[in-house]
Amino acid sequence: MNPAADSASTAETETRTPEELPSVVTRLFKGVLYAEGDEKLWQSLLGLTSQVRDYVSVLGLDLILDESEGYAFLKSRENPDSTLPRLIARRTLTFNVSLLLVLLRRRIMEFDINSSEVRLIMTEQEIVDMVALFRPESSNEARTLDRLRADIKKVVELGFLRKLKGQADTYEVARILKAFVDAQWLEEFDSRLADYRATLAGPLGAGASEEDSK
Amino acid sequence: MTHQTPRDAMDYYAINALRENHAGWSLLRAQNAPLAISFFMAAFTGPNQRNLGRQQLIDSLDDVLFGLRDAYGEDKFPRQASEYLDDWAAPERAWLRKYYIQGQDEPRYDLTAAAEDVVRWVESLRGRDFVATQSRLTSIFAVLERLVQQSETDPDVRLKELQNQRDAIDAEMQRIRDGNIRVMTAPEALDHFQQLTALAKDLLSDFREVEQNFRKLDRQVREQIATWDGTQGELLESIFANQQDISSSLQGRTFQGCWDYLMSPESRRKLQELLQRATQIEALAKMDNLHAVTNLHQDWLPAVEQTQGTVRQLSQQMRRLLDDKVFLENKRIMQLIRSVESGALAAREQPPPGDFMTIAAPSVDIILPFERPLYEPSRRVMVDDVVETADDADVDAGALFSQFHVDKERLKSNIDAVLAEAEQATLAEITAAHPIEQGLAEIVAYYQLATESDWASINPEAEQQISWQLEDGSIREATLEQIIFGRPA
Numbered sequence: 001m002n003p004a005a006d007s008a009s010t011a012e013t014e015t016r017t018p019e020e021l022p023s024v025v026t027r028l029f030k031g032v033l034y035a036e037g038d039e040k041l042w043q044s045l046l047g048l049t050s051q052v053r054d055y056v057s058v059l060g061l062d063l064i065l066d067e068s069e070g071y072a073f074l075k076s077r078e079n080p081d082s083t084l085p086r087l088i089a090r091r092t093l094t095f096n097v098s099l100l101l102v103l104l105r106r107r108i109m110e111f112d113i114n115s116s117e118v119r120l121i122m123t124e125q126e127i128v129d130m131v132a133l134f135r136p137e138s139s140n141e142a143r144t145l146d147r148l149r150a151d152i153k154k155v156v157e158l159g160f161l162r163k164l165k166g167q168a169d170t171y172e173v174a175r176i177l178k179a180f181v182d183a184q185w186l187e188e189f190d191s192r193l194a195d196y197r198a199t200l201a202g203p204l205g206a207g208a209s210e211e212d213s214k
Numbered sequence: 215m216t217h218q219t220p221r222d223a224m225d226y227y228a229i230n231a232l233r234e235n236h237a238g239w240s241l242l243r244a245q246n247a248p249l250a251i252s253f254f255m256a257a258f259t260g261p262n263q264r265n266l267g268r269q270q271l272i273d274s275l276d277d278v279l280f281g282l283r284d285a286y287g288e289d290k291f292p293r294q295a296s297e298y299l300d301d302w303a304a305p306e307r308a309w310l311r312k313y314y315i316q317g318q319d320e321p322r323y324d325l326t327a328a329a330e331d332v333v334r335w336v337e338s339l340r341g342r343d344f345v346a347t348q349s350r351l352t353s354i355f356a357v358l359e360r361l362v363q364q365s366e367t368d369p370d371v372r373l374k375e376l377q378n379q380r381d382a383i384d385a386e387m388q389r390i391r392d393g394n395i396r397v398m399t400a401p402e403a404l405d406h407f408q409q410l411t412a413l414a415k416d417l418l419s420d421f422r423e424v425e426q427n428f429r430k431l432d433r434q435v436r437e438q439i440a441t442w443d444g445t446q447g448e449l450l451e452s453i454f455a456n457q458q459d460i461s462s463s464l465q466g467r468t469f470q471g472c473w474d475y476l477m478s479p480e481s482r483r484k485l486q487e488l489l490q491r492a493t494q495i496e497a498l499a500k501m502d503n504l505h506a507v508t509n510l511h512q513d514w515l516p517a518v519e520q521t522q523g524t525v526r527q528l529s530q531q532m533r534r535l536l537d538d539k540v541f542l543e544n545k546r547i548m549q550l551i552r553s554v555e556s557g558a559l560a561a562r563e564q565p566p567p568g569d570f571m572t573i574a575a576p577s578v579d580i581i582l583p584f585e586r587p588l589y590e591p592s593r594r595v596m597v598d599d600v601v602e603t604a605d606d607a608d609v610d611a612g613a614l615f616s617q618f619h620v621d622k623e624r625l626k627s628n629i630d631a632v633l634a635e636a637e638q639a640t641l642a643e644i645t646a647a648h649p650i651e652q653g654l655a656e657i658v659a660y661y662q663l664a665t666e667s668d669w670a671s672i673n674p675e676a677e678q679q680i681s682w683q684l685e686d687g688s689i690r691e692a693t694l695e696q697i698i699f700g701r702p703a
Contacts (some may be wrong), residue, residue, distance in 0.1 A: 011319050028578075029577065029578040029580060030577055031576050031577035032576045032577075036316050042442045051430055056554065061578070068530065068534050069534075070534075073576045073577075074576075074577075074578060075549065076574065078681070087578050087579070088574055088575055088577070088578055088579070089579045090573065090574055090575065090576045091572060091573055091575055091576075092569040092571075092572050093569065093570060093572065093573060093575075094569060094570055094572045095565045095566040095570040095571075096565065096570070098570050098571040099422075099554070099558050101573070101599075102551055102554050102555075102558075103555075105550045105551065106548075108550065108554075109544060109547065109551075110536060111437065112534075113436050113440045113535070114433070114436060114437075114440070115436075116432045116433070116436075116527070116528050116531060116533070117313055117314065117430055117431075118314075118316065118527070119315075119316070120315040121314055121321075129338065133556050133559070133563070134555070134562060134564070135561060136562050136563050137333055140478060155330060158573065158575075159576060159694075163330075164319040165319040166319060167319065167320075172319075173533040174312075176576070180542070180573055180576075182547070182576065183543055183547050183550060183574070185571075186547060186550035186551065186554060187550060188571070189550075190550055190553050190554050192571070193554060193557040193558065193561065193566070194557060196561065196566045197557060197560060197561055200561065213427070
């Protein structure tokens with residue numbers, strides 16, 4: 001503990017670490033920071049944006065800050081040659097969960113275009129209806145619904161859907177989905193799907209996608 | 215509510231279209247219109263409230279329903295309050311606006327302007343207790359006068375008008391000096407009061423309508439953005455032309471004027487003072503809603519602020535939508551989503567198995583090794599649950615309570631006190647000066663002090679005897695090695 005005390009005493013003369021920086025950075029490490037979730041920390045972040053950027057860049061991370069949408073999070077810097085070990089994990093998604101994200105993304109876009117409200121709220125039934133077209137016909141509807149519920153749960157875990165308090169089966173679609181399901185991500189989805197369909201149509205018939213996301 | 219059709223083109227077709235499509239008319243035609251309208255009155259227009267939470271509305275609808283079911287039987291209104299509420303807020307009804315505000319998961323509701331118009335029209339059907347005639351006439355005169363005078367461009371005519379007014383005022387002042395004061399009669403006062411109430415309500419409903427019209431304008435712009443084929447520059451140009459329309463529109467300017475007026479400290483002070491004085495008027499003392507009217511401005515301010523807030527929010531989102539990056543990306547994203555959707559449809563019967571995509575977690579995985587509990591082999595614990603009752607009759611429980619503590623500081627000060635007089639002292643000398651109080655334990659503590667101190671020595675060659683007296687008067691004696699405490703250098 002002594003070295004820390006020493007550096008604190010000498011720091012008086014050097015550029016000082018702003019008091020709020022540690023709490024802002026550690027909070028960002030833990031996950032998305034929403035303006036409405038913690039107004040005080042959000043204000044600190046707005047004041048310390050450049051310090052936070054400098055700090056996390058040492059770790060190969062970028063600060064993504066959307067002031068008008070009111071969220072901020074950390075992202076791995078895209079660098080194919082980098083030998084840095086990954087600090088931010090990538091979560092693997094099944095096809096159905098990935099597709100659900102795409103459909104929710106579409107919903108947000110339509111919502112923004114057609115409505116002046118800020119919060120997109122969907123009931124479970126609306127999500128079911130939205131997805132139904134893309135699921136194979138099944139005689140066992142209960143099973144299909146169970147699977148979809150599991151997918152919804154996964155999306156809730158990922159933080160892109162949020163169950164409303166006090167209202168059964170009602171979800172808010174987190175606007176941050178827009179930052180994660182962006183054009184680049186969709187492009188990748190599209191090309192993987194095209195590859196998969198090519199293998200389906202190929203002489204050998206069905207085959208797993210060649211990419212292994214590990 | 216204003217409609218796209220110009221007012222002068224209210225022909226058969228336009229009216230028929232209104233009958234088919236207008237939310238207000240559909241409310242009038244609805245089966246449960248009496249229920250809906252009476253509930254709207256009870257919840258919104260009666261207490262002048264807006265932005266009500268869902269639970270609050272369900273409670274007030276339950277009250278209305280309870281009264282009705284009591285009178286007509288349970289079957290008359292079979293649905294739950296919440297179901298009615300959902301029905302009335304559904305897009306095809308649009309009698310209530312349902313929305314979510316930041317930081318709250320409970321939806322909120324407001325009456326739409328169309329529904330409010332219906333409520334007020336229905337209220338007007340009942341007729342008034344007496345028709346406000348004189349006050350209306352005076353206001354018509356006042357408005358007409360102002361209209362004519364302030365539109366007059368000829369300075370001579372205007373000066374002459376003002377001169378006439380001054381003469382009239384002088385004459386009135388002279389009459390009052392002569393002791394001839396004319397006070398408004400009670401009916402006149404009531405008449406004016408009623409008009410005041412009506413005007414105040416009109417104003418509140420104006421605010422609601424203004425807000426709704428802003429939303430409509432906003433929707434038009436959004437549609438324009440969504441269907442735009444040209445370049446972004448052209449789009450912006452077209453929208454700025456439109457924005458110009460919003461702020462310079464009749465509605466926009468009237469609203470701005472109202473806002474400025476309400477926000478001016480001078481007019482607010484004046485309004486407050488006038489309302490305060492109005493409550494003192496004797497003829498109005500018996501009016502029930504006198505108090506409500508004097509709090510008018512407290513209803514206005516939040517209503518105006520809300521409208522202002524809506525406009526602010528709309529323009530902020532519009533800016534976001536028009537942002538360069540978003541505008542271009544949205545087009546690209548829409549293309550990609552369509553492509554993904556058609557691909558997914560084609561692969562519907564045989565979707566890709568296993569993991570398909572990855573997405574970055576929004577957090578950094580930091581696992582602190584020491585936060586993890588380490589493996590600990592479980593031990594088998596023999597539980598012997600047989601309880602044997604021991605016979606404790608001859609155990610002295612007093613031992614539990616007679617614990618004591620030897621205060622070493624006290625002993626040290628005893629040593630120091632003796633050493634103040636001498637270069638060194640044996641334990642026997644010290645205990646002679648300061649008799650032992652706690653028996654053997656105290657001697658052990660002295661012994662411990664001696665072994666810990668650099669200035670004490672223990673001489674195993676010699677012996678010394680230390681004695682102390684117990685509480686019952688008996689003497690105890692201990693023989694131990696000689697301990698010599700020296701004065702610290």
